[in-house]
Amino acid sequence: MGSLPLTTEQIRVRRAERRAQVRRRRATVLVVAAGLVALGVGILAGRGETGGTNRVQTPTAESTRSQPARTTVSAPQSRLGNGKPVTLAFGGDIHFETPIRERLAADPASVLVSIAPVLRRADVAVVNLETAVTDRSSRVAKEYTFRAPASAFEALKAGGVDVASVANNHGMDFGVSGLRDTLAAANRANVRVIGAGNDDRQAYAPYRVTIDGQRLAIIGATQVLDDHLIDAWSASPGDPGLASAKNVTRLVRAVRDARATSDTVVVFLHWGAELETCPTPRQRRLARTLASAGADVIVGAHAHVLLGAGRLGSAFVAYGLGNLVFYASREATSQTGVLEVTVTGRRVDGYRFVPARISGGLPYPLAGSERTSAIADWRALRRCTGLRP
Secondary structure (H helix, E strand, O other): OOOOOOOHHHHHHHHHHHHHHHHHHHHHHHHHHHHHHHHHHOOOOOOOOOOOOEOOOEOOEEEEEOOHHHHHOOOOHHHHOOOOOEEEEEEEEEOOOOOHHHHHHHOHHHOOOOOHHHHHOOOEEEEEEOOEEOOOOOOOOOOOOOEEOOHHHHHHHHOOOOEEEOOOOOOOOOHHHHHHHHHHHHHHHOOEEEOEEOOHHHHHOOEEEEEOOEEEEEEEEEOOOOHHHHHHHEOEOOEOEEOEOOOHHHHHHHHHHHHHOOOEEEEEEEOOOOOOOOOOHHHHHHHHHHHHHOOOEEEEEOOOOEOOEEEEOOEEEEOOEOEEEOOOOOHHHHEEEEEEEEEEOOEEEEEEEEEEEEEOOEEEEOOHHHHHHHHHHHHHHHHHOOOEO
16 A cells, blocks of 8 residues: 655655755764864864753753852842842744644644643743734745634633744745734734734834833744745834844844843744754854843744753853644654743843653653653753853
8 A cells, every 4th residue: 555645744844854964964074174174283172161050940840040159149139120030931833733723623722731831830931833823815925834713822822821923934924914813813812922013113022021020021033034035024114024033133123122121131033944953053143142132031943843052141042942832743843842941130040941742733741751861852952052051
């Protein structure tokens, strides 16, 4: 009997895997060449970074906290807001294609029910919504397009999600009218959307919230856009669209503006290369730029696999959150979790990763030895990031 035809998402994953293999081969050639040059000129090997102050606080996840002497003494009070900590939860890519679509149609509240307790225990939970939410308009001329009904926001709300970034390479799959439908549906469901708007001012504007007296600003932007759609999808004065991280100057301005009136500034990005578990040079440059501009927490998704996380100076960076509610055909793309980050003003007090695995498109938290192994694997991803624990 012949093989079943591949779905479009399976085709996409396989193509991405082939591209990733090509990039890895190229990287290997460069590393070998660099090693030969180093031998020729007698360059001494550098020392690696030393370990930090990791501390496991619960049996369910990794948690790292700065030593009190380093955080409370070195950080002036003006950097700490009113001194009360706030916990943020971050999840990766969410869409509602098969097989998730059937679950959404049957009961929106059931889609995130397994991971909802993790999201709800944070003060603010943020995810990447990688779909247009609309039932009208025509698809844009591109290889893959995702669409979901308005009940998608019901699912997010029931699952404990407070903020969704639609700044990604699927946010305008159904054009400007589809984007406007997405924004309207989010408003009806009382889920805040970042990274898009009726002009660049709205698109780059942060979601602002004050929790226990601490002023938070959360900005969404995408570094990933199809080349032929960059102009049409990027918000500009008078034109609707997405907040583009390709316009670094504009994004930096948004961060600096938020910094002036906020205790904590967060940037949620769509960035990286599909199926690559190490950040690209472009990601690392952007992270440094945003941290210098005043961002305290920089997180993102797009690769459909997990990437490493850690400290960049006084900022915290997570290069890849993987999938969260998404079709996952491979072991790597089914590895997921929720990242919790606790901040007091500009000080990142600690972070922990709560691991899960995707089955049938939905995330299920891990327990026992599987949890322990997943946390160790996640920690190991930091090795190629240049970040500290």
